[in-house]
Amino acid sequence: xxDPIPPARDHVAGHEPEARPGxxxxxxxxxxxxxxAIVTVVIINLAGxxxxxxxxxxxxxxxxxxxxxxxxxxxxxxxxxxxxxxxHTS
Amino acid sequence: MASRPRLRxxxxxxxxxxSVGWLGAVIIVLALAFTGLSSDDPQTLRGVxxxxxxxxxxxxxxxxxxxxxxxxxxxxxxxxxLFRHYWVVVKLLITAFATVVLLLYTQTLDHLASVAAQTTLxxxxxxxxxxxxxxxxxxxxLLLLLVATALAVFKPAGLTAYGWRKQHEQRAPRPAVDSAS
Numbered sequence: 116x117x118d119p120i121p122p123a124r125d126h127v128a129g130h131e132p133e134a135r136p137g138x139x140x141x142x143x144x145x146x147x148x149x150x151x152a153i154v155t156v157v158i159i160n161l162a163g164x165x166x167x168x169x170x171x172x173x174x175x176x177x178x179x180x181x182x183x184x185x186x187x188x189x190x191x192x193x194x195x196x197x198x199x200x201x202x203h204t205s
Numbered sequence: 206m207a208s209r210p211r212l213r214x215x216x217x218x219x220x221x222x223x224s225v226g227w228l229g230a231v232i233i234v235l236a237l238a239f240t241g242l243s244s245d246d247p248q249t250l251r252g253v254x255x256x257x258x259x260x261x262x263x264x265x266x267x268x269x270x271x272x273x274x275x276x277x278x279x280x281x282x283x284x285x286x287l288f289r290h291y292w293v294v295v296k297l298l299i300t301a302f303a304t305v306v307l308l309l310y311t312q313t314l315d316h317l318a319s320v321a322a323q324t325t326l327x328x329x330x331x332x333x334x335x336x337x338x339x340x341x342x343x344x345x346x347l348l349l350l351l352v353a354t355a356l357a358v359f360k361p362a363g364l365t366a367y368g369w370r371k372q373h374e375q376r377a378p379r380p381a382v383d384s385a386s
Contacts, residue, residue, distance in 0.1 A: 135370075139363035142291045 289368030
């Protein structure tokens with residue numbers, strides 16, 4: 116960002132433009148893409164119930180009262196689909 | 206507000222290091238997120254989300270704030286200015302947006318890490334840890350940071366109204382100094 120500013124980037128040196136140049140095309144494209152992205156995110160959020168936060172990823176584990184539990188240390192699932200470690204016959 | 210060359214180079218180095226470091230940390234988080242999404246091994250998931258949360262607080266957030274701060278100082282300390290060129294404005298908006306979203310998203314990462322840290326996980330917990338959310342957020346962050354990097358490298362032309370006015374003021378012939386005054 117500290118590079119010297121090339122004088123010929125925005126206008127021809129020694130020939131001052133009369134009117135201010137308009138918004139560059141790349142800025143317009145960027146703004147359109149940003150608006151489309153924002154609208155898409157809003158629509159997805161609204162379609163998904165509008166909950167966009169940590170609570171969205173969890174929905175009350177164990178709320179159904181099942182005994183499904185998994186021990187990380189033993190890699191054992193009770194009532195689940197994971198294979199038990201060697202030596203276990205649950 | 207032009208600063209001395211040596212100080213300016215130091216500020217530029219700080220900005221480049223923090224920005225590139227941020228980009229690299231996002232790539233690491235993206236790799237962890239892909240691992241978390243594709244793995245169903247509870248120990249792997251536990252390691253992934255604990256490492257991700259640690260990375261967020263100890264690397265991502267400090268580097269994001271440093272990148273934003275040094276970028277603003279860098280712009281103000283050079284003739285580029287903060288609001289004179291469109292590419293600087295857009296880059297500032299991208300960096301500020303990415304930083305704010307990151308700060309908000311640390312709540313989600315904290316939550317996922319707290320779930321992963323539990324000794325016992327239910328099937329529902331495991332399913333929640335295999336969320337595509339982190340992949341999505343880190344992929345978008347990577348895209349935004351790559352766009353910001355491209356803007357800094359290519360510096361596409363375009364003066365804002367403020368920049369054009371300032372340039373006109375600087376190039377306007379100064380009034381002759383009255384020798385009698």
